[in-house]
Amino acid sequence: MQKFISRNNFGMSSQRLNACRSLVPLRFILLCVIGIILTSYVPHTNATSFPTLKWEEIRTEYIDLEKALWQYLNKSTTNGNKLSQIRKVFDSHNSFIKWHLQSLFEPGEYNILNHYEWKLLERDLLEIDGIFGFFKDFMKRNENFTNLEERAVLDICDTALRNDKVFSMSRIFQDIELVMVKQTLYYRAMLESANEICHTQQSPQQFVYSLYADIAMTELKGYALMEFSWMMLRIYGKGNFTEESELMRSDYQKRTERTLKLLREVMLRSSRNVWHCDPDKYVKGETYEEVTRLLQGYIENEVDMNNDETCREDCAFYISAKSEGCFKNKYCARQPKCSGRLYSCRYLDSDMWICPSPLNSTRRYEWIEYENGRILGKAGYCTRGTTKVDSWWRYLLWHCSYCFCLCDEQGLKSDRYFNLRDVVSDVEENKVVTGLRFVKKNRVFHLQIQQGELQPRGSINASNISWKPTNNYNIFDRDVKNGRDYHTLSYESRSIDLDDVHTEDISYIVTGVRFRVMGTHLNLEARFSEFNFKTGELVSPEINSFWKSNDNTDVSGNRRTKIRLNSPDISIRTIVKSLPNSKDNDYIDFVNSDMDKDAAQSTVPFIDTQGVVSKPPVPLAGVGIYHKTQNGYGGFVGPKIETYDFAPHVQLPTHG
Template sequence: MGYMNWVFPLFLATLVTLQQPTQTDALIEDVLDIIHVVKEVTSGVLKAWDIVQSSSLAANIDFPLMREKQKKVLQRLKEVSKQIDHTEDQHAQYVALAIESVTSFMHNNAPIMAKMNDISDTINRISSRYQQMQKYEAYKDKLEMSTLITFAEWTVSPNAHSVHHLMDRLHITLLGNEDRSSNTTSTNLLQQLATAYEVSTNQICTTMQSAQQFIYSLYADIALTELKAYTMMEFSWMMLRVYGKGNYTQEAELMRSDYEKRTERTLKMLKDVMLRADRIVYRCDPTKHVQGVTYDEVTRLLQGYIENEVDLNNEETCRETCSFYQSTRSEGCFKELYCSRQPKCSGRLYNCQFVDSDMWVCPSPQNSTRRYEYIEYENGRVLGKRGKCTRGTTKVDSWWRYLLWHCSYCFCLCDEEGLKSDRFFNLRDTIADVKRNRVVTGLRFVKQNRIFHLQIQEGELLPRGTVNQSTLEWKPVEKYNVFDRHVKNGVDYHKLSYENRTIDLDDVDTEDNSFVVTGVRFRVIGTHLNLEAYYSEFDFRTGQLIQPEGNSYWKSNDNTDVSGTRRQKLNLNNADVSTRTIAPSIPLSRHNQYIDFTNTGMDKDAAQSTVPFIDIQDVISNPPVPLAGIGIYYKGRNSYGGFLGPKIITYDFTPHVQVPNNKF
């Protein structure tokens, strides 16, 4: 049973009464998956009460008959407890992640940790008594009547140690005293934890859960605990009835009435927290950056390049200054000077400038995408990180011509397409296998044949927003090359260049909860690479995508102006190599921004790398759920190139949390 199948159904299971399902019950069933849990638990409780309804309260009770009813009641208990245990096994890992995360980011918050410890203590007490009840069920043929009676009385007795009191204590600790709940933010522990979780950025990467999923996971433990307590009290009243200790009809009704009020209040507050909780999941920096494993690069898009002015014009003159050449080409190799000792830039040269006349150049290894490791000028200025030069430095000097013109070496930016320049982004659609009811559950960038693809993880959608984890797989990307026949720039792929190197930073989301993401693609708007999400309609109750896909559609943020404010540019000026920072990257972008791929700083890296780098880590949620949206964001640190990465927006389950409007 998937994660979303049980969190809220278990909670609602505790609302069950001894009546037949009403019309309101049917409505709730339409929006929440209570078939596997609520119906089974309800059936077990109802059948068990059918056993005890005929119990006599006379003094001369038939003892063998009582023993027989005891066995039947405990057998029903076994069926219910088996369902609870199975559910608990299913969600244990998610709860453990959430609790560990709370301990990690809230360890300095003494009030919060005190509440968490109190909740943990209460849960342990209830679970301990529940386990004892399960042992009684296992030895139902050997137990003395007095043992069961003592346990039952101990469970329902109106004192500070009863299960009923423990449930009250758990509720107050979680949500605060109802009489003092006007300021729900200060007393609602769920809201406090959700807020703290969202501002503690690395916690999302630890749990791989959105804030809304995180709240689900925390509450799951509470839901199961309350179900255990409810079960113990119901069966305790039954056992006391079996052994003629009383009718207990009114007592049971009072217990359920209290429980209904608590549940209604909890659901309302839970829904409010969920509504405000963030649903974004992204990846933090790994402990160690590894190219090709955790990140990859656009290469040789704009790269620092040394060229003498004499080779920057057709006339081979040195009449201008370096800054005169803002967009030009390398036109030749005058007298086979330094130009003959380095790979020529066959593309265009931009933004040339003069640094100093003479220099020592340390060339990079031949298999590197860099041209230079560092450049040291005679005036002491160093471009890049000076260190050991494995290929040896080369002295490069400017010269005078006819004593009038100084033929200076200029430092330019080379935009050269070639085998060492990975500058392509896939524009083809990537669609999940909707015919097999697959939806997108995760994203990652992959570089295949020098082309960056946004790869999707897909999985089979099940009823009520769950995903069949055994079907999860990364859909293979199309393995084409940019030089293949019939493959075209602007149709199959987008080629970055000096004029076209912008990518939009957007969150593509939907407010229509009847649609989920089933595909992704990039498109080009003007000079911008722009993200699109493909949405397909589905039936929440059955989990089936609506076929044929008549209502499916592509969605993106193609507005150049939103509410009177144009897209804001994120600037990367004189940035160092992304992986050189010792501090982990943090998200720095927001919706409706954009960023240009550009060169690293002259002084920091001799402008040899293209930033931002591309984060290629898997972006998935744990547990996997359908997606309401996707996005592209930028993360980094001041003065460093940072990373571009995908993010996912988990499906919003809030509308499917229904507060019962009938009184049981």
Template sequence: MQFKRNISLFVFGFFCIFLATPPPAVAVIEDVLDVIHVVKEVTVGILKAWDIVQETQIIKNIEFPLMREKQRKVLQRLKEMSRQIEQTEQKYAQNVALAVQSVSEFMSQNAPIMAKMTDIEDTMNRISSRFQQMQKYEAYKDKLESSTLVTFAEWTVSPNAYSVQHLMDRLHLILLGAEEKENTTINLLSMLGQTYEESTDQICHTQQSAQQFVYSLYTDIALTELKGYIMMEFSWMMLRLYGKGNFTQEAELMRMDYEKRTGRTLKLLREVMRRADRILWCCDPNKFIKGENYDEVTRLLQGYIENEVDLNTEETCRETCDFYQSTRSETCFKNLYCARQPRCTGKLYHCTFVDSDMWVCPASRNSARRYEYIEYENGRVLGQRSSCVRGTTKVDSWWRYLFWHCSYCFCLCDEISIKSDRYFNLRDTESNVENNRVVTGLRFKKHNRIFHLQIQEGEMLPRGAINRTSLTWKPIEDYQIFDRDVRNGRDYHTLSYESRSIDLDDIYTSDNSFVVVGVRFRIVGAHLNLEAKLAEFDFKTGKLISPEANSFWKSNDNTDVSGDRRQKINLIDPDMSTRTIVKSIPDSRHNQYIDFVNTNMNKDAAQSTVPFIDTQDVISNPPVPLSGLGIYHKGRTGYGGFLAPKIMTYDFTPHVRVPQTIN
């Protein structure tokens, strides 16, 4: 009975006593991450297997058929536990593989760390290889000789450099270092997490936040240690079953070592996960394809050539181009060049004089651009000169009455037209909470010339898991700006010269009992402002708790003139976003904003509106609930960059329970 009591104390101590004062034992056990839950289940299974062995008296002449039956029962229990481990491994296989591959890629130049990773891989492979051998014994449990199992057991627990016990100690030492040099920042797991966080390409490749990456690595290690633990428990059972000794103290020491190692690892994991970033965003694609991985606001502010004589109702040329900072195209004097180009029917801003005479290369008729490039007689070129498919047009200024020069001005046209896609959806977009679905991903999508924030939704399962088979992109509302009962300012927002700012925010909650179930834009002053809807849920069951009653919209209400004032991001002489030869990087932070502006006059003849819109899927792998989301800007100096959504994965840190040693 003393032996069985010790096992019970181990299980209770390992899973029910934590650094903080715990809730009732059952709640503590269940309110943990999947891998820790599996460890608990397997440990309880081992306790039940020991019940079978405990009935056996340690005598050499015990009846052989009875021994065979107990052997068969023990191996059957082990088979059930092995199946649990295999199912968990399969569940996380892809995530672990991506994490390990990432380590190999971004750490390839760090010889010391790669040497440690090679040692870890070698050690884990040895443990897994022996575990597979034990699984073969499980498959042939009715045909095995007792000597085969005894030999395997003795080999497993022997106090030498080849035993499973030694391999587990070695794995722990490589990962965390010596116990007397305890440090939660100077260890392999912390270094890998920090380096991964700094390697933006890897985050985009794995689609895992830094916290998910750390947990994926831990999962692989924890399951390997669990395999070793099962093998040692099995070995002590077999040796006791076949009368090789009592082994009570040996098994107890083994459990104490396993408990101590696991407790130390979980303590470190909790701290590393607490510090790890949970933001996920998309890198630039290898090739930009409009309509597939990016899109544009078009003809919001666009370079436009107009003669001064057409910028006033009197058809005079008494001023200079700089005089006209806010005007319209009023006439088309004598049907000159004004009659040969699409007229700007909106307002004209910031006119300036470049040179008197020029050659204009018009864009194709179906393009949102007006000009491909403009070449002035003084040699200055606006845009990128290339072959002109439609042929260039000579445009010359002229003198009137020898006193007034009727100059062609270069202005910015703000024109609402069929070629101007400048609309953002203001309607709520929410997940199907009635079917326990939550937001798991985001992307911008242009539909009917309106930009929408489309959500990916998935069914939430116990302990923060998402049912992969349920993942879908919620269909976008199919409305158009000219539909009956659709209004500007209520259903959609129209960008204009006076209202073209978008706020860059991270909207999240620090209350870990809430997850994102909706998203929308609203108008605050003249800014597009993001809001997220958060609903309460139960981590253990994965169920939303009365989502209609226990939910709320959250936003950042600061403006550029009130509260904690927002800072503006200025794009300096931006070229088209897709012309960069290096990948964009995030350059904005929370509580900022950016204006949609025209591209630089020299680089692009001011023909495009930047930033462009990144329309790639922003999702995590594995899919998880979200604690928050945001809008950010990424780019490079001299380019317009991209606006894009980002997501914040759920914080699993509170569910990493750290055990205490029993006194």
């Protein structure tokens, strides 16, 4: 049976190898060099022993199982009966398969890897998965062990141990190492997934590990099937096969060690951030929300901005003012009054036509057209009809000009409130945070958490993932206070910090979030709780938890950098998807949209309300707030997550 594990120098058929080389000879050499560098450098992370990942445990468990089975067969050769030997091997494999090898290798799961080598390898992996599926069905049909036919078992053995140009399990094992390790497809997967978060909804590190886990699962299926076949051939008296088994096990463990060396290095280099791309279609209330009437364009005559009803000054004089009256019921009587403060007034032209917005709109004007031809906003059909507004001369000495100001007005049409209450997962049920999103409830913006039950080795029980309901309070409730339960944005306090709040300690994961107010800034805090990676249990979270934030401001510490919006149009008017433009320790102000593009009627950035989650869900090592946009637009503020760092748990196998 030695022929079943024969190989060429590279483990790939010469035809396929030559095809790859002829397509990309220089690229092939460069990638091999990268692979040698990455696999030769192994940091001493094993100096601190961490529990291993799920698939390493499963692989180790099977190696121990098949060693024990071979020892059993060797001991029972002379005095054991065939039926008990068959039952032992059959039942052991059947039980292992039921517990660990039920998932399938899904075709197209890694389509972003648009490489010729991957397409060939994926085809082979699917073929192994198909053969193993037949084997699994065979095991299930014969669980009662009453009518197990020797010919049927030998047919499975022949298929598993086939070694020709059409199919060879051992050749596929070599191809896996050639493509994924020597040609560094794991490294290329990291690079490509960083640009494809919109499609993968995984951090690059998570994508690389998911790819590895699926390949490792399929390889283990093939390995287990070959070991089962040799054991059954041994029982049926077709040979000894101990040497073949030991040699295959040795090769398998050496390939695994080389693979894990590269995998660990790639995962250490991989980003763990996940954010949500713009949707194909913007839907208010589903994909985004707006802060409304925080700073909004407002037409006011200077005569109404002072108690003396004079026009001695000009518009620029009124840097900060308020509407004091309505002189002779002019245009001021035909529009809703700004009951707050007026800022940054300016003179544009004397006379204009104003198109008022519908009464139920949070806008005041659809557009404004000045007599000099300047248009604020997008002119078009006006459903309520335009109103002609003219400045006038008083006593032939003073010009009573209509000014364009910014109105900061709290009211029923102004949604500008952010929740300050703690948002914590149900730690008493061993649940942790797995995702974030903004929601608006009762006019208050909340950070809502997705939570799931933590399980061993960093996995999450996907069956009970849910969005935890937000606090259902109203800002007018008797026991609800501004500054304690919620924060109110205003002209003086309208900044939000853009931070990545995370921990480097891999024994802690996120179990809560909240906003606080630092000076005039909204600032994100995250709650971290200790957990046991191996058992998947939180460790006394009521005691072993802490809150963490970035305490820098724009005037102290490592000073924050302000993100400035350049003539921002309404966020959803962009035809090119927004991209992140902020980094940790930045901040941004909520401001009015551009005067010319939108008559300053909107508050930007908008709030991205799409759920930021990873698929599949995993624990989080951090959370953040970021800004994304395209130049000339207001963009969106949204949450992002940082997936748990699994790299330290990639441990090299120990050979017993």
